[in-house]
Amino acid sequence: MSTTAPTLSAADLPAITLDDVRAAAARIDGAIVRTPTLHSQTLSEMVGAEVWLKFENLQFTAAYKERGALNALLLMDPVARARGVIAASAGNHAQGLAYHGKRLGVPVTIVMPKTTPQVKVYQTASHGAEIVLFGEKYDDAYAHARELEVERGLTFVHPFDHPHIAAGQGTVALEMLEDVPEIDTLIIPIGGGGLFTGMGTAARGINPDIRLIGVQAELYPSMYAKLNGVDMACEGDTLAEGIAVKEPGEYTRKRVAELNDDIVLVAERHLERAVSLLLQIEKTVVEGAGAAGLAALLAHPEEFAGRKVGLVLCGGNIDTRLLANVLLRDLARSGRIARLRIRLQDRPGALFKVMKLFDEQQVNIIEIYHQRIFTTLPAKGLITDIECEARDRGHLDSLVASLRDAGYMVTTVELA
Numbered sequence: 001m002s003t004t005a006p007t008l009s010a011a012d013l014p015a016i017t018l019d020d021v022r023a024a025a026a027r028i029d030g031a032i033v034r035t036p037t038l039h040s041q042t043l044s045e046m047v048g049a050e051v052w053l054k055f056e057n058l059q060f061t062a063a064y065k066e067r068g069a070l071n072a073l074l075l076m077d078p079v080a081r082a083r084g085v086i087a088a089s090a091g092n093h094a095q096g097l098a099y100h101g102k103r104l105g106v107p108v109t110i111v112m113p114k115t116t117p118q119v120k121v122y123q124t125a126s127h128g129a130e131i132v133l134f135g136e137k138y139d140d141a142y143a144h145a146r147e148l149e150v151e152r153g154l155t156f157v158h159p160f161d162h163p164h165i166a167a168g169q170g171t172v173a174l175e176m177l178e179d180v181p182e183i184d185t186l187i188i189p190i191g192g193g194g195l196f197t198g199m200g201t202a203a204r205g206i207n208p209d210i211r212l213i214g215v216q217a218e219l220y221p222s223m224y225a226k227l228n229g230v231d232m233a234c235e236g237d238t239l240a241e242g243i244a245v246k247e248p249g250e251y252t253r254k255r256v257a258e259l260n261d262d263i264v265l266v267a268e269r270h271l272e273r274a275v276s277l278l279l280q281i282e283k284t285v286v287e288g289a290g291a292a293g294l295a296a297l298l299a300h301p302e303e304f305a306g307r308k309v310g311l312v313l314c315g316g317n318i319d320t321r322l323l324a325n326v327l328l329r330d331l332a333r334s335g336r337i338a339r340l341r342i343r344l345q346d347r348p349g350a351l352f353k354v355m356k357l358f359d360e361q362q363v364n365i366i367e368i369y370h371q372r373i374f375t376t377l378p379a380k381g382l383i384t385d386i387e388c389e390a391r392d393r394g395h396l397d398s399l400v401a402s403l404r405d406a407g408y409m410v411t412t413v414e415l416a
Helices: 018-028 041-047 065-074 078-083 092-104 118-126 138-152 163-179 194-206 222-228 250-259 268-282 289-299 320-333 350-361 393-405
Strands: 037-039 050-054 085-088 108-112 130-133 185-189 211-217 262-266 308-312 337-345 364-371 381-389 409-412
Touching (some): 018 065, 018 163, 041 268, 092 118, 108 138, 118 130, 130 138, 163 250, 194 250, 211 222, 222 250, 222 262, 262 289, 268 289, 337 350, 337 393, 350 364, 393 409
Parallel strands (some): 050 308
Antiparallel strands (some): 037 050, 337 381, 337 409, 364 381
8 A cells, every 4th residue: 555645636546455454453553442342232122133332432532533543644654754744624533643643753733623512622632733723614624734734844644535544444343343243234424434445345355245334414415425426415513523524535435335335314313312322321422423323223224124233433522512402302302301382371370270280290390481571472371381301202291181181272392
């Protein structure tokens, strides 16, 4: 394989092989965490498949990206390493490059979109990298990084579109199939395609019959659109910002086209549900991109029924406030938390009578909001929004039925 620095025009770079991935594994051995691959009994029962989870969120930087970053650094010309490297990243590649750059004494500059979660900015800076915030999306940061590359004489380390990166990422599949050789399907998140390229190459080299399924967020179906020859918008605020790439790599596009059996898309609600389930069931924190594999299982269970499925929890860097919002929204969708809008008469005792019904049904009240002014009701009417906590959807439905039986007009404020 070439030992030159990554470049934008990568389509004609050599395809990696299983031997390249094994060489990368030997090269980075001892400097990254050999994360566990564990069976999930509960998730398996839930989706009707045998589910195995690869906990890449347990890496030091909480993401698989440091595998490829370290492999690329170790293959780089020493003179170029001494001058320093630069990258564009929404966070995980940045942290991996910064962490291992500091270990190896390589100066690192990272250009990040302004919308990058603060936890990723802070963690990257903590590894000693120079942080440049630029643009709204990865593509804006990428263009600016390529400008700084020339201005400062630095070596650009691409987050996905180079064989050295892909070979490093492929070590994830080596470990999974060493630990659980009976896995017959891998579901792999796709942003730029580096993880899929590396894992797919390694997995097919070990087992030519293994199924390789890519997954992308519906809001950013860039690889799906390219390979299917369709024009699809790539924009919006996705929970899976780690795979929110508008333009897949030239190198990785060719490899993914050769390797994939299918690419599926998942909605934001499936990503949110997956993040919540992994915390509740597996007691592990993942970011949106890290939950994409489970989201694919939830969204398309028929495609994986009865199979032995390997999922990569590829990252765990999620802002705590965002995580709290995701968990609360999942509780709301499941009926355990709800906001009920109730029409009342504005007279003494009206709210007390409603509260008695909540007490009888043993539903906990969290918040109460009165609205007398900004309403189309007559002056003697009011709207009361009550946020409440129930055991489950059936318990909530029982409360709503009792309120309506008592003559109250009740609606549930629904999530999108």
